[in-house]
Amino acid sequence: MEKPRQSLAGLWNISFGFFGIQIGFALQNANMSRIFQSLGEDIEKLPGLWVAAPLTGLLVQPVIGHMSDRTWLGRLGRRRPYFLGGAILAAVALFVMPESPAVWFAAVMLWLLDASLNISMEPFRAFVGDMLRKDQHSAGYAVQTAFIGAGAVVGSLFPALMEAMGVANVAPPGQIPDTVRYAFWFGGVALFLAVLWTVVSTSEYSPEQMTAFEAARAEAAAPAQRALASRDYGASLAWIASGILVAFVQMRFSLLREILLLGALLAAYGLASMIAIALARRGNTANMLSSIVGDFAGMPPLMKRLALVQFFSWSALFIMWINTTPIVTQYHFHATDPASSAYQDGANWVGELFAIYNGVAAVAALTLLPWLAARIGAALTHIVALICGAAGYASFLVLRDPALLVLSEIFIGIFWASVLAMPYAILASSLPQAKLGIYMGLFNVFIVVPQLLVATVMGQLMKAFFPGEPIWTMAFAAATLLLAAAAMARVVPLVAASKPAS
Template structure:
């Protein structure tokens, strides 16, 4: 079916819910490690505590993709019911996670939060492919990336913003910072409102033959597991090649989310989280020194979060340029993605060599170009290579190539890799950079013309 070409604002409305989703992911990516450290986790334990995020994605996204392909609600359509369920659960989890009183509680909330965000996120990818003609796919995913960039930048700066507005961070051992608590509460509100905006402003195409759709749904005897096995077997070769690119890309970004805060507060800002065991709290001078070191570390963490927000701002600017270009012209998705990933790799590696913290703006700006491309080009290439009737399930299965590298990283891959270079945590950023460069070069494997550039 030849689909009607949509206007910019129609595409904006259908993608706006991603603002809230990215608020959730940016707060999680920028500040969960800080929450873990506030609650007493060592930096080497942090990647393993993060394992909830990729594991829930591995389980939830294929299931939601499969179910949404087989769903049709008279009022909410195919994908929007899952937006709504995920939004409600995610908002509750976002609000409560920084109020955790113990490390196990924070890790548990991370499981709930990430599962809930994934319930909303997976159908958004499929919605773009559902609604847009193939000629607008690159444009649609780029607009989505533009909104993601806005969300990343604002959410990453929230703790810094609220601290500037007068919220005081008292460095109390075993307690999460006040600025983080307020930021997560704001994120919960934005998540719910932005998803509701998309639900109320966007319609969906019903199945072309509703009777046949309902009959197939009723008569189909295959189970979810057998369907998944069948779909994995029918995975297009382009999807497998994109999977290799995704593997190295997401290994790099998981490394950043889990270890950038300890790496940069220690190496760049010279303000690591103080260990209470290193101070004699019975001596007033030692107690004062501990509190001063804690305050300095909290301030450094706010600044790291703010600098990390630059990659959202950069991805937004990159996406805006691509939006203006792809609204009228075609692009070579393969070479855009390759160049972007290599630039991001240079950004990560540069963190080791910058002379002062201000240079992190440049590092994260380059990383933002890679991030903007990761959120658009692989999905545009994939959507041109799979059966439209199985768009949801293939988008869900594609998530395997995102979560598997993160699971490997969380189970010790990051710690093993960066310690081959040296014991300083900043070496993890070098590993992330090398991984992105490898991902960029893997684009040479993509050869299908329709995936590389839309063909009439």
């Protein structure tokens, strides 16, 4: 039994909620460094404050993926309860964020905002796979990417639009400009309404229908956690030892305290895997911990190779989101004081640059990338896009006219479109439907972990080698994208092998 083919209106409704979610992410990405600096924080400490975002994603996404695979709440269905709950919490965070009285409060709100956005976002990735036939996966993720780009354009441009309408773009020291405050309030309303549209305009297939659609694949997908019982504790102990070593190095060399968090997470995963193995040996494989750990260890080979590509790709993206505002304001607008009009003008220009790369992504997802993929394949297309991204980042080191940074953003936009569409299009058709949520959640771990590393390590590297010179982070980002392109070359033969013989 095959799923019915979705119309263009169906594709629109399935992914329209992502338009609102991405408005929230765009406001966060373009303005959180600005908010932290406006509240008095130093540049070198920005990565540590951003640690809340990847940490919440790391914890939330696999759990939400596992739970959404097993949820059915009557008319709300399987994924939509998480869309709606996350949207409500995210809207609250967006309304409260610009009223932050201090840096610590803004960091807490960032934690809440990112957790809420992840609660909504993670099931949306699986939702495309739930609702679409295999031959529509590429189209579905392309439409989703277009909405991501469009939402990010709106979220990124709103502070500049507010200034053009006469809203104050400068605030006294320790306060957040009205342009940012109004943008966050608008974003909260837009996010909620967009997600609500998807919730009320779609109807999910029942568990019985999903079983009929995917019976053959479900039988082939034996629970990976059953294999846990045959594993020893060696790998778990190695994770714990790695965490202890990281903590020792941090204390021995007086590194930034955020690095202790990295050590704690390594040790925590080792301990969690030991518990999961022990439960599996006792015959208890139905619990969430064993399911997540077992599926993580049992990822398909294609997914493992794509995960490495994601790791490098999202390292570069997180570097950009954290550092673009300090870079542009310092090197292109020659301002480092957040209370100055030049700094706030530069920060608004960053919002416009982010809107440009997202607008390019929205167009490229529906035009350039499908055209290129039809000729050279999705895997090679992604390699081309990764190299475009590396060129875009590297150009920040040589361009000093703010207007010329538009060229940089065009290359970054092509890369961004591909990273949101191609890995998921390649992966979705090879995953068992019954585990689509958990596998998408685990795949997103390789989006979150590099962000966490950047948030904990990049500040230390800047302090040690480039104090007060954030421009060099763009060189580091360009290099990581070249590594991503090399890793993607290892995916090409697996994609070719997975195609049916003609």
